[in-house]
Structure formats: C-alpha cells, structure tokens
Amino acid sequence: MIRDASEEMGGLVRSTLGPLGLDKMVVRRMPDDELRWFVSNDGSAIVEEFEGETDHPVAQRFVRAVEDHEADYGDGSTTFVLLASELTTAAMDLIDRGVHPNDVIEGFSIGAQRTLERWNEAAIPLTNAAGRLDCDRLRAVATTGMTNGREAEWQLAEFADTVVDAVMRVSDPRSGSVRLDHAKTVAVPGGSVSDSTLVEGVVLPETVVTAEHLLPATGPVLLVDGSLKPRSLSANVNVSVEDDADAERIANGRRDSERIAAAIAATGAVAVVVTGDADMAVAKELARHGAILLRNVKYTDFEYIKRATGATHRGPVRPNERIDPDILGHATVRFRDAGRDDDWIAFEPPADAGSPAVTLVVRGGTQAAAEEAERRVRDSKNALRACVITPKALPAGGAAEVSAAHAVRELAPRFDGREQLAVEEFADVLESIPKTLARNAGMDPMDALADLRSRYAAGHRRTAISKDGSVVDDVTADGGGLDPYQIRVAGLIRAVEFVTTLVRIDGVLFDERPPTADRVLDDPKVGPEEAMDG
Structure with missing residues (x-):
C-alpha cells in the first residue's frame, strides 16, 4: 500500500x-x-x-x-x-x-x-568580496526559476533583472527579511511575456465608483477601514415619503453625505479607499470636490495600498469630523491598461517614499499564458527570497x-x-x-x-x-x-x-465500524482484539 x-x-x-x-x-x-x-x-x-x-x-x-x-x-x-x-x-x-x-x-x-x-x-x-549580494548570480537564480532553462519558450530571461530589483527593494539582506507581499505579481493577458513590466506602487483590479475623468490625480490618499455612509440612509434602498418627518430624514441623510464628503475634502485627498460599503451620494459629493472613491476593497489589497502610499488607516468618517492630516498617504492614482474590460488602478508613490511597494505586471498572449508566466515569476521571487536569507546556491x-x-x-x-x-x-x-x-x-x-x-x-x-x-x-x-x-x-x-x-509504520489497522456519538465523544469500549475484528 x-x-x-x-x-x-x-x-x-x-x-x-x-x-x-x-x-x-x-x-x-x-x-x-x-x-x-x-x-x-x-x-x-x-x-x-x-x-x-x-x-x-x-x-x-x-x-x-x-x-x-x-x-x-x-x-x-x-x-x-x-x-x-x-x-x-x-x-x-x-x-x-x-x-x-x-x-x-x-x-x-x-x-x-x-x-x-x-x-x-x-x-x-552569492555575495561579492564586499559582502554584498552579487546581482549577476542572483540574476542566474532568477532566470533558472522563471524559465527552468526554457529561455526560447518563456522569454522571461530579460525580465530577470527586473525581478531581482523588485525583490531587493522589499528585502533587508542584513537581517535576512524579505516581504514578497510588498512585491506582488499580477497576470494580465495581452502582448507577450517580454512585455512584462515593473510598476512603482500598487496595481489592482478595482473599480472607481464614479468620476473616472478625475484620473490621473496626484495628492493625498485617505484609507478608511469600515463603511462610508450616513447613518440616516443606506445605499441602494428605496424610500417612500409619506409625511414631513420622512422628508426631513431623507434631507438629513443627504446633508450627512455632504458633510462627510466635505470633511474628507478638507484634507485635500484625491482618492479615498474604503474596505466596506460607501453611499453613492458620498461618492458623488467626493467627485464634486475632486476625489475618487474605491469601495469594498479586499483587506489584503487595502494593506498593500497602505504600504505603497505610506498612509495610516482610520475608521468611518462622521459628518463634520476633523481628519488628522498626518494619517494621509500620498500617491499618483491612474488607470493602467490591462488589455481587457475591467479597470486596473495604480497607486504610484513618490520617488522618495520610505515604504517601498512594487507590482510586477506579467503579460501573456492569453489568460492561461499570462497566468503561467506569472506563476513562473512567483517561483523566481521565492527562489530569490531563499537566496537573500541564505546567500548560497548549488x-x-x-x-x-x-x-x-x-x-x-x-x-x-x-x-x-x-x-x-x-x-x-x-x-x-x-x-x-x-x-x-x-x-x-x-x-x-x-x-x-x-x-x-x-x-x-x-x-x-x-x-x-x-x-x-x-x-x-x-x-x-x-x-x-x-x-x-x-x-x-x-x-x-x-x-x-x-x-x-x-x-516506522509496522501495519495498518482498518476500523470499518460505522461512527456513533458514543464513539466520537468517548473512548472506545472495546479491546484490541475486538477492534481488529471490526
């Protein structure tokens, strides 16, 4: 067996x-x-x-x-x-x-x-005489990891220097720490693998709620962990007005949306990223103030944007609340061509950003080819991480x-x-x-x-x-x-x-008796001979 x-x-x-x-x-x-x-x-x-x-x-x-x-x-x-x-x-x-x-x-x-x-x-x-990692040998490791020797079939060898650069940006060779989650890869169909590129910052398949015409934009970025909507109204809810009190509640909800957007606008933010839901009225008000909104962002992507922009997230924003400007990040937000219908948004940090985050955009002629090339790049990144931690090769x-x-x-x-x-x-x-x-x-x-x-x-x-x-x-x-x-x-x-x-396994014993509550909750009430007979 x-x-x-x-x-x-x-x-x-x-x-x-x-x-x-x-x-x-x-x-x-x-x-x-x-x-x-x-x-x-x-x-x-x-x-x-x-x-x-x-x-x-x-x-x-x-x-x-x-x-x-x-x-x-x-x-x-x-x-x-x-x-x-x-x-x-x-x-x-x-x-x-x-x-x-x-x-x-x-x-x-x-x-x-x-x-x-x-x-x-x-x-x-893998280190030179000065004790620093030898980029030529790291490139050899990266090439082996990506192409497995098939350099004609997978034209990723010329991308090896880029992968090495990406991994080194998120590594600290002195401590042996490597944050590959800050150098993500995304597979994008269209073109060939040789068209793969390194993008400063974050590239994610996210949709702008409204006001796409505002992009590209450079400025502060606000990150909100939670929802962004007034307490009086919920998004996508039909409301019937039967008396003056109902009308007043609706008006208060709209005013709350305006006040939330105004509180954010006071920071000068050009983009707001929210992990939860956000009211369309808030999105429209933000657009009027010159800011785009991304809602229902996955938490892993949220953390990645946080790393790239240098922002500190906060909770939901209340009407007329003052937002501490020190928590804002900074980036250039723009669309990236993904070669397909859905939107890809890039958050590109300033050149002097102290928290590096990069994205390797891996191309391929088809979705399957792009995904296979992206897997090979991930293998190469993992190989390089091992080389940073233990700078030796075989x-x-x-x-x-x-x-x-x-x-x-x-x-x-x-x-x-x-x-x-x-x-x-x-x-x-x-x-x-x-x-x-x-x-x-x-x-x-x-x-x-x-x-x-x-x-x-x-x-x-x-x-x-x-x-x-x-x-x-x-x-x-x-x-x-x-x-x-x-x-x-x-x-x-x-x-x-x-x-x-x-x-060390000397034999295999099969217990084919049907499970019962007593057998699951209590010790079996049988001896070894009975167990072997069962």
Whole structure:
C-alpha cells in the first residue's frame, strides 16, 4: 500500500522535471458537473489538485507535505516529491530484503548528513568580496526559476533583472527579511511575456465608483477601514415619503453625505479607499470636490495600498469630523491598461517614499499564458527570497546530486552489514534526479549517468545535464544553472523526515465500524482484539 501510493505520487510529477520536462493537463469535474482544467509543469499545483480527491492516507500525506513545503519556500516541490517517492520505494525494497526499518532509517540519516556536508562544501556564494549580494548570480537564480532553462519558450530571461530589483527593494539582506507581499505579481493577458513590466506602487483590479475623468490625480490618499455612509440612509434602498418627518430624514441623510464628503475634502485627498460599503451620494459629493472613491476593497489589497502610499488607516468618517492630516498617504492614482474590460488602478508613490511597494505586471498572449508566466515569476521571487536569507546556491541539472552520491558511496564501506546497504541505496536515490533529467531530455538514463560519473571522477565537480539536454562539464559555465541552497537543503531534509515516518509504520489497522456519538465523544469500549475484528 505504501509503496504503490508513493510510486503513483512520484509518477505524477516525474515527467515535468527539468528544462525539457513535459507539462501536465489536469482536469477536474466540479460539483456543478462542469470540467475545470489547467496545463502546468508546476509540481505543487499538480499534487495539490488531489487534495480532497483521494482518501488514500499516504497520498494525503504527500499532499499535506507539498502544501507545507510550498507555504514555507514556494519552490522546489517537484524535487521534494521525487526524492520522497524514490526514498520510500527504496526503503520498502530494503525491508523486503530483510533490512530492519531502524537500519534503513539510520542508513538514510547517514546518507543525508553526508549529502548536506558535501553540499555545504560545493555551495557557491552569492555575495561579492564586499559582502554584498552579487546581482549577476542572483540574476542566474532568477532566470533558472522563471524559465527552468526554457529561455526560447518563456522569454522571461530579460525580465530577470527586473525581478531581482523588485525583490531587493522589499528585502533587508542584513537581517535576512524579505516581504514578497510588498512585491506582488499580477497576470494580465495581452502582448507577450517580454512585455512584462515593473510598476512603482500598487496595481489592482478595482473599480472607481464614479468620476473616472478625475484620473490621473496626484495628492493625498485617505484609507478608511469600515463603511462610508450616513447613518440616516443606506445605499441602494428605496424610500417612500409619506409625511414631513420622512422628508426631513431623507434631507438629513443627504446633508450627512455632504458633510462627510466635505470633511474628507478638507484634507485635500484625491482618492479615498474604503474596505466596506460607501453611499453613492458620498461618492458623488467626493467627485464634486475632486476625489475618487474605491469601495469594498479586499483587506489584503487595502494593506498593500497602505504600504505603497505610506498612509495610516482610520475608521468611518462622521459628518463634520476633523481628519488628522498626518494619517494621509500620498500617491499618483491612474488607470493602467490591462488589455481587457475591467479597470486596473495604480497607486504610484513618490520617488522618495520610505515604504517601498512594487507590482510586477506579467503579460501573456492569453489568460492561461499570462497566468503561467506569472506563476513562473512567483517561483523566481521565492527562489530569490531563499537566496537573500541564505546567500548560497548549488549547481543545477543534477550536479549537486551527482556530487553528493559520490561522497555517500565513498562513506558507505565504513559501515557494516545492513546499514551499508541503506547508505548505498540513498546514493542511488540521489542519482535518480539526474537520471530523470536525462530521461526527460530524451537521453538514455544509464548512459547519461555513466557519463556524469566519469566526468565527475575526472575532476569536473559541476558536471550536469544542461538545459539543451546534453551532459556538460560545468552547468554554471554560461552564467546560469544555479538553484537556491536553502530550498534544496530543505527539500532533502523534508523528504528524509517524510520517509522516516512511513518506515516506522509496522501495519495498518482498518476500523470499518460505522461512527456513533458514543464513539466520537468517548473512548472506545472495546479491546484490541475486538477492534481488529471490526
């Protein structure tokens, strides 16, 4: 059960690995009986699509592990799944051959420790002599993350410098902090991926309530967390007037709208952003004073605008209330061409703004192409974040695995008996990565592996499968072929921990009795024998 499920999960993403890997079309029938589908080679997107679609416990563990890895690092999920799958299969084979699970765990732990030592020795620093991050090497990491070697197919290589610039603006290399939520990406159909741009500030798909003719406008921006409407009237409500009292209430409501707008206008605001609803009368009054209104703005977008403009939000505005001018932000607000019908509004901060926020507008000829390009840019951002936190990289293309497998095999003879078998098996699993890359490139995996071993023995420590599908002496020779050290190490450690929990499972007990309130709320009133019989 464990072996079969593990092999199936690895098979889902194996053919997608590397620059010459293939895409998968994932099709799901939705509750309304419509088919939803997407095409991608993103391992995490493919595996996560099975969440809630399978009740197999091992498959569910894979899905949860991928979700955790993606949440922590945002990249490297495909390699993690392949390593976890291969290690699980290898562990089950060793156990079938009579190796005790504890020996398997110990052997894999020894292999992992030696791999980490070799990777630390082989790591390529991403800092220059002055201790600053080397932008050329960061560009290589960004390019690898975005194109996966497919530079002709995905013309994002020229966008790599822009992505590096965006990530560095929201990073503090000294503390290792990176705020990728302040460098968002948006997918916009129209044009090609080479038309992707960096926009200062925020670009969001929001609709101006009224007075679009006021844009572009430069000036103060007011952020209101809550609603913006008079207490006497609610928006979009039909009111019948039956007596003088009703007429007076309506008149008071209109006056309140005017007074709210006047209180805001006194600040000189050119734009008002509201998380809740806003009365149309208030919007019209604001327009008369030269300000636009955005209402029902998502809180995540609200926070992003807050960051870009430097504003401090406040609660609802009451009639004739004085608004502290110190809470206002400042920006140029304008429409941005999105190549489609809905509005996109940009909040561009002054050049000297102390709170950087940028938006990467990623283009594509179709909606699907734009979204896939945007996903690749997000992968690149996550890779760069890992490089800021841990400024080291490993050679790509299977070079790191070939080097580690050689070191693990050299170590294996120091151990006796079954532990040695597990250590050697760990080395074989490491080499499954370059073998998969070779297979996806149309090469014979065993011939490619023999060539890699021969070149490594000859002193070529970065020999690998190149992006054009050939074996090369140094995958980094052309200035590319770099993977973030932190993500590769985390993927290996997580894969070993994942397999360790499965190897410790001695048996599977199925309790097929129907659930009852007593069984849910109280401890079962049966012994082990009865539970196994149920």
